[in-house]
Amino acid sequence: MNPEFVRDAVSRFGDDPEGMGRFRRVVIGLAIAGKLAVERQRQSPAEMLDQIESEKTRLLRVDEISKPKRLPPVIDEQLPEGFADPSAFAPLGAVARIEKGLTGIQGAKSGSFPLVVTAAERGSCDHFDFDGAATIVPLVSSTGHGNASINRLHYQEGRFALGTILAAIFPYAPDLISARFIFEYLSTFKDELLVSRMTGTANVTLSIGRIAEVPIPLICPTVQRKADELMALCDQLEAAQAEREAARDTFTLATLAKLNTPDPETLGQDARFALANLAPLTTRPDQIKQLRQTILNLAVRGRLVAQDAADEPASELLSKLAKFRATERRRSDAFAPVENQTDLPLPKGWIAARFGEVFSIRTGYAFKSSTYAERGTLILRVVNFDRQGRFDLSDAKYIDGKHIDDKISKFHLVENDILMVMVGGTIGKTAKVGTHILPALLNQNMWRIRSYGDQMSVDFSFMLVRFLNQNIDNLTNSTHGHFAMGDYEQKVVPIPPLAEQHRIVAKVNELMALCDGLEASITKGEQVRSRLLEAVLHNALEPA
Template sequence: MNADLLLQHFDRLSEAPDALPRLRRFILDLAVRGRLVPQDPNDEPASGLLRRIAAERAKQLKSRKKTQLVMPFESEDMPFELPESWQWVQFVEVASIESNLVKPEQFLDYPHIAPDNIESRTGRLLQYQTIRESGVFSAKNRFFPGHIVYSKIRPNLAKATLVDFEGLCSADMYPIYPFINPIFLLKFMLSDAFVQQSIKEDNRVAMPKINQKSLSKILVAVPPLAEQQRIVARVDDLMALCDQLEAAKAEREQTRNHLIAASLHHLNQPSDDTAAFREHARFYFNHLPRLTTRPEHIKQLRQTILNLAVRGKLVPQDPNDEPAAELLKKLKSALARMKEVENIRIRKSILPDAINFFSEDTFPASWCLTNFDDVNVIVSGVAKGKNLKGFKTEVYPYLRVANVQRGYLDLQVMKELEIKAGEFERYRLCDGDVLMTEGGDWDKLGRAAIWNNEIPDCIHQNHIYRIRPAVKELLLPKWIMLFANSPLGRLYFEGASKQTTNLASINMTQLRSCPLPLPPLAEQQRIVARVDDFMALCDELDATLSASATDQRRLLDAILHEALAPAMA
């Protein structure tokens, strides 16, 4: 596929991830290589234009004490081969790098441009302020209409813009006066051909910056003047097409997002209208492939599945199931026996109002609402940093907050902890234990996962709570985890937590007091199975999206490479 054919399929390729920024760069690549518009043998070659510029430049430099010297360069320095009528020259041969430092207090109502006011790689000038509004006081460079204002810091960002007004710019920017078509020179300065050279000339690490001498030596591909004008017109047309594609893509995404938000709103809100709820659910799942086009859509879907599950909306209730009230009696009785046999100390009473956190109609009437503490043994873990001098000790692998993610354990990096001999049983993890993080930043608050004996003789630190069901065959650990990670569970933890700026944590009493909806055992099993099915579907959607994005990137890479290959040969 050549460049012309690529441009014909422009709109289809624009759907690939990061396609539009890459297509914009590709357009500039074609432009500065002489492959965007045909050469005209009737055009005056670039050499004629450059002779006139050199003569005019020589006159200007006679009046200056300092001159910007043109240094010789070799053919191997040229980034790529040019059309016969073009010519490589140094930047200083086609532009003057100005230095007009002034005191800002004399120009308070003048526009002030800083690097942050220029969009990277596009040449767009963003919103800016006056000198007075900016409150700047250090010396600034003065620029005039027709100058290209270029940021010398972080040259990889390619921040340059052509101005049609007078103003002041940061001392970290160069006002540049072009001797060739100003827009063409700007386009070249935004291209990879220029950026790669500017990066090579920059040798700073902490704050990359290109100095005036290095900028002067950068090679610029100069076409005939008439061709410069044709290139500028063609680039403008294609960039306008990119703008249209970008706007159309944004509009499609906005429409899709509104549809997703409306669909999920209907699914996530309590409703007595079963028929309407089923219709909304049917619509959403029938259109799932079209509604899940980005990873964040699938993340929203996972949360919706959990929300439906813990509200009893994911599977139907069966009147033949053993009542949840009977199940609750069994669990409380089993918990009392466990505490007696294992000599578990009785803790202080829980928060009496916590059970009323959720309204009565949040869950099905056939469910019971209890507290975590009524049906689980909840303990904290080992406090690090204890003084163990003089004690006999033992070393065990232990779980940190980083190991407990939302819905799964990350055991790639495990550490060991020294504890007093004889304390292992107190902190030992058993198959089916639910682990929950105490908090930290918001994402770590109430994060829950299940321990499945992945590592022998493992313990947990004190920022992780261990929740052990009275009878894990009657109260499924997965049900506890689903609730804790669901929007309802997270709502409770966020409301009950102790909060400071960007941090939140729950204490033992708040966790023990947390309301826990309890469905009949058979329904727990149906819900868990259905959630597993849906989460597997989400995993497939994630994999499909990832594979599709990879394929689109590879296709775009191949097409761009093929389109540019003759020029790079």
């Protein structure tokens, strides 16, 4: 194994969020196959297990451990993906003792001993619970709220205290199976081996018994040590990768920030710089998302296309909207003047208006499940479209025409209606109605949004709604997060001339197509890098 060759391979092919994870899997796979080091008198898995059983008998005789529970042998279904020989594995509980933490984290007193908790950093404690090398596994979900997840495992040596919501794994025969190797192996496959065994609804937990069932490869100590060396190399490479990504993120955020809060005197220069550096700015899908948001921000601020003095000013458009609003709106207007109340510097010909001055909002109808039918008119529900505005009618509900009276018929949708979820965990989710889902009725927990008299470009209106909802995350953290229609109608929105709206939509479509191409290129590049990395690593790591 040539460490410099491995470093070079990872730097060229593995510089993506999943690259190091693939590297670790390759290392473990080669370790299990015995290809990381040459050992003349290699022990078989059965021989190693016999030696571990002998050591357990000795420890039991001198009263250092309690009698271990017998566990059934590992079967194919328990193995991580990519492994197919259960005879090379043993249940974790057969090769190591698993101890629950003894120290209450909140009540722990500071001291000279490390206190291992779920966070990355250790605490301190005035006493120790255990002494030795151990792999530490959290017993509770990292995210809670019914989601099974584990952020990290820990490796700890010497005397340490352990929180009660974690468990320590101590090999019975450390000279045969090291705690460090168990840590690296479980960390690499934590989702498949540990997270998948978590149970519970509101409180998702992992039991000692379920940890004991996890299959552990029985690998020669020499090979384990070689794997440990490579995992240490992984740690170094990951740290360097994180440093590079942090620098790239800073560069990206700084560049996009100049466009999101533009300086009129330098906007042209800043935009040209961003376009010239799209490749280094966008190397990950999340950065493409930032770029899309920046394009949307520029669009509604009038920074994407040039203004035309020949366009009918937006003030005329607002006057036309007011006439339609007077005939369509039942409630009396109560919109405060917008002058000097917007932080959006508007281009010439634009005007700032209250959302309710431009758009009509209707709340959906609370259909009863007892009225659902197998066919008829679609009842469009929150679950029928995603955050990208794509419709999914695989779980569609319908209502028979005989149940649609004059009251319900008012909730019929038409082409180009804008839908928005206004309550719950997906608040702010939007979609635009197409003919492929019609006829359809609007269900509860959603709004139907359309401009008065159809005086606005539908596509620009859709951009405007998504622009307003871009900081919606603050509301979703609330137990009862919802939009009040009156508050939403008072939001200030920038309105360009109708002709400019159409030019903006055309430009945004062009730039979003560019983003689509970049996204596809990133995905394809990651796949190619993954295959190249795996091939190169096999050649680099296998002994001659």
